[in-house]
Amino acid sequence: MNGFFDIPSDLQHSYFGLVGLHLREALLPVLAGLLAALPIAQLCVRFRRLYAPVLGVTTVLYAIPSLAFFVVLIDYTGQSEITVMIPLAVYSLVVFVPAIVDGVRSVPQETLDAATAMGLGPVRRYLQVQLPIAAPAIIAGLRVATVSSISLVSVGMLIGNQGGLGNLLHDGMIYNQPRLVWLSVVGTAVLAVLADTVLVAVRLLLTPWMPRDTHGIRTAGADTQTTTRPEPTAVALEDAVR
Numbered sequence: 001m002n003g004f005f006d007i008p009s010d011l012q013h014s015y016f017g018l019v020g021l022h023l024r025e026a027l028l029p030v031l032a033g034l035l036a037a038l039p040i041a042q043l044c045v046r047f048r049r050l051y052a053p054v055l056g057v058t059t060v061l062y063a064i065p066s067l068a069f070f071v072v073l074i075d076y077t078g079q080s081e082i083t084v085m086i087p088l089a090v091y092s093l094v095v096f097v098p099a100i101v102d103g104v105r106s107v108p109q110e111t112l113d114a115a116t117a118m119g120l121g122p123v124r125r126y127l128q129v130q131l132p133i134a135a136p137a138i139i140a141g142l143r144v145a146t147v148s149s150i151s152l153v154s155v156g157m158l159i160g161n162q163g164g165l166g167n168l169l170h171d172g173m174i175y176n177q178p179r180l181v182w183l184s185v186v187g188t189a190v191l192a193v194l195a196d197t198v199l200v201a202v203r204l205l206l207t208p209w210m211p212r213d214t215h216g217i218r219t220a221g222a223d224t225q226t227t228t229r230p231e232p233t234a235v236a237l238e239d240a241v242r
Contacts, residue, residue, distance in 0.1 A: 022164025033092030099141025103134025
């Protein structure tokens, strides 16, 4: 089994070292994209006319091929992880901005009025009321962005072994070793599934008022349980005034 995970020396990493590199290059851009999207989405919510132009810009940026991004960035950041991570962060905006905007806009106006009456300013109301209620939509976008980023990291193999597990795919084709190709493809798929599973668990923890059945099928006693489950608006307001 140990021989199955032997990696060519030119990759300068063990197999699990490549896994760590892959996760770092995939998850940090998603986090950066989420942090950038939060204020952008709030501006779009507050100034509705901004939403269409912002969405258009993010869509155009998403349409730029990653190789073109690399060509532009490589003169400034070199053959480094940063060159791979910047395009991934930019690509994530096309998912995060509409997810956050739609989630925040779904908050009932009476909830916002109640939060204002409790003395919450715009910033606290956004962070402590609107975002918690919009959490299901945001996490749904986070799942899409995370899985997409894990997949796209492999393109970094074209700029100096910066593709994480994608480097194995490159070496497997060069050395004609199917074992390396399988390690790359299966490893990337497993990471995507695990990351998505973790985010589903996070969603269940952060949104206890949401249905547990992800397939849309009601379980026995579900109707009685929903009557006693607290509303998300009430939960958010209670947390906000603590």
